[in-house]
Amino acid sequence: MSYFVGVDIGGTNVEMGILNELGEILIKKSIKTDSKKGAEDTFGRIWTAINSLITELGITKDDIKSIGMGIPGPVLNNSVVKIAANFSWGDNFPAKELMEKISGKPVKVGNDVKLIALGETLFGAGRGYKNSITIPIGTGIAAGIIINGAIVEGADGAAGEFGHVVVNKQGYKCGCGLTGCLETYCSATGIIREGKRRLAENKENALYRRINGSIDSLEARDIFDLAKAGDKFCMDIVDWFCEYMAEGIGMLLNILNPEIIIFSGGVARAGDILLDGVKKNLAKYALGMTMENLKFAFGELNEEAGIKGAAALVMNENK
Incomplete structure (x- = not known):
């Protein structure tokens, strides 16, 4: 079975979870964003937290197919955050490139609101x-x-x-x-x-x-x-x-x-x-x-909207 990671990056906290092919969150975790420490620090801690979830779930890194990330601000080509307004990472921030470098996994990035909409379409009130x-x-x-x-x-x-x-x-x-x-x-x-x-x-x-x-x-x-x-x-x-x-x-x-x-x-x-x-x-x-x-x-997704929406970005390719 393949697994997907959804990461919802907010100004204060980062919520993340591992989902199965049915879009069910099997395990999740929250960490502080602490964006002032720099993007590499934040993304590195995200990957460390994901690894702890992988271990706790009893799967391996190879079982993770891809990572979807939601972030405030306009995002170009599921890759670059044009205006990272809530963070100190500068404009035209290469979020996809950085996370792929750290994780070694395929990554897609999207605007947080758009991903909530996609999550509701696949798993919530927008189905059908x-x-x-x-x-x-x-x-x-x-x-x-x-x-x-x-x-x-x-x-x-x-x-x-x-x-x-x-x-x-x-x-x-x-x-x-x-x-x-x-x-x-x-x-x-x-x-x-x-x-x-x-x-x-x-x-x-x-x-x-x-x-x-x-x-x-x-x-x-x-x-x-x-x-x-x-x-x-x-x-x-x-x-x-x-x-x-x-x-x-x-x-x-x-x-x-x-x-x-x-x-x-x-x-x-x-x-x-x-x-x-x-x-x-x-x-x-x-x-x-x-x-x-x-x-x-x-x-219908409530507090899980950000995680499921982010995962939906990479899972949607298989729908």
């Missing part, structure tokens, strides 16, 4: 669909686009940067340099900012009491939890959030006409209140024909 869009909502927001079963990469690996469509030219300044990006509204960061803004104006509400008046401690789940309980103050914030989300998704529907939209990430755990809010507003922004047969779902 050729045209899907997976939208992880967390600190930021992006879109992993699958068309005719293949990831849409774009000329420079930047396809799917859905969080940076401008929805309000007089809006908030975004970290990307633009003003009024969707990400400044439809993300955990965005809804927390809006909650804080409203709390500064109105402290006579259940949300203020829930956080004991500590506005700086506000989290997205505080808002969603109270909205689900019927609190009017928080329901209004969620409606605001969902209106912007519907606008962004409407753009995607009109351009790509997918079969299914899959929500994943921390904010997606809010569940049906998010989905219902988007559906309520979507007809304002999307052509009717794009919504006729459209399905919505929540991601």
